[in-house]
Amino acid sequence: MFSFEILLGIIWTHFIADFVFQPTYMSMNKSKNSWILALHCVVYAVPFIWLGIPYAILAGYLHFPIDYIASRSTSKLYALEEYHWFFVVIGLDQVIHMTILLACFSWMF
Secondary structure, X not given: OOOHHHHHHHHHHHHHHHHHOOOHHHHHHOOOOHHHHXXXXXXXXXXXXXXXXXXXXXXXXXXXXXXXXXHHHHHHHHHOOOHHXXXXXXXXXXXXXXXXXXXXXXXXX
16 A cells, blocks of 8 residues: 555655666666666665565566666767757656556555
8 A cells, every 4th residue: 555655765766776876887878788777777676675675676677678768769869969859758767667666566565
């Protein structure tokens, strides 16, 4: 069952996992190298352990295909100087991540 505290915890954990724990090297290279993206997904999963190891593993596993598509799309859009669509894709990426995280929580708990 969702509580406001769980919802905030998932939102803040996602922010910390996806941004704070992602060094520049990962953010700049995950669109070019799937191994770096996979490492990012492992690092991303760790903060979610507070919701249980199965949840953390699922969060990291599902993070990969979303970031695979988003990172490659944003790299191309940035190179084309399509900044509006670059940020639209980043926003969509975040909405998809939150939807997946909340759906997993609802399904697992």
